[in-house]
Amino acid sequence: MSSTSLTASQLRAIYGEPRTLVAEAWASSLEATTRTFIEASPFVLLSSTNAEGFIDISPRGGTPGFIKIVDNHSIQFLDQLGNRKLHTFRNLSDNSKVGLCFMIPGVKEVLRAHGTAKVADNVAMIESMGGVPEKNPVVVTINLHKIFPHCSNALNLAGLWSPDTWQDVKEGGIPSLLEMARALAEARNA
Numbered sequence: 029m030s031s032t033s034l035t036a037s038q039l040r041a042i043y044g045e046p047r048t049l050v051a052e053a054w055a056s057s058l059e060a061t062t063r064t065f066i067e068a069s070p071f072v073l074l075s076s077t078n079a080e081g082f083i084d085i086s087p088r089g090g091t092p093g094f095i096k097i098v099d100n101h102s103i104q105f106l107d108q109l110g111n112r113k114l115h116t117f118r119n120l121s122d123n124s125k126v127g128l129c130f131m132i133p134g135v136k137e138v139l140r141a142h143g144t145a146k147v148a149d150n151v152a153m154i155e156s157m158g159g160v161p162e163k164n165p166v167v168v169t170i171n172l173h174k175i176f177p178h179c180s181n182a183l184n185l186a187g188l189w190s191p192d193t194w195q196d197v198k199e200g201g202i203p204s205l206l207e208m209a210r211a212l213a214e215a216r217n218a
Contacts, residue, residue, distance in 0.1 A: 136180030
């Protein structure tokens with residue numbers, strides 16, 4: 029077994045080629061099926077890259093339709109105040125490239141995309157999208173470059189949408205956000 033990272037050609041030799049439909053299942057713009065999926069999605073994972081090249085992945089959510097389709101090449105959503113760390117937005121000030129994974133509870137398929145994003149504090153735009161500047165200080169606009177579906181294998185293996193696999197937080201001893209935050213702050217300051 030190799031202790032170095034495998035090259036792209038070595039990986040292709042291990043995995044083989046994807047089926048033709050899988051390889052060709054992408055576009056640089058939205059069409060009816062991908063528009064419908066995004067409109068039904070209440071959750072998206074948004075990846076960005078910081079100045080040192082490290083990737084950050086941030087969850088974003090809302091009621092289905094919180095992601096607005098501007099046209100076949102761009103989408104928008106209002107930011108909701110969260111932890112105020114601003115990892116994603118700081119990253120976007122250095123590198124506008126983003127990756128997206130749209131998910132719908134109970135649906136095992138995932139829609140992926142990548143493109144470039146910009147963040148604006150345009151009050152008129154925020155209000156036109158139904159936002160309130162005090163709660164939605166910025167709007168994120170993403171110009172899509174590539175959109176493609178992703179198979180359900182990972183969600184099937186994880187049982188993510190199967191209630192019988194869900195863990196009871198208390199019985200499972202799963203730490204809360206506050207417990208993890210305190211422990212991490214203590215470990216960093218030790």
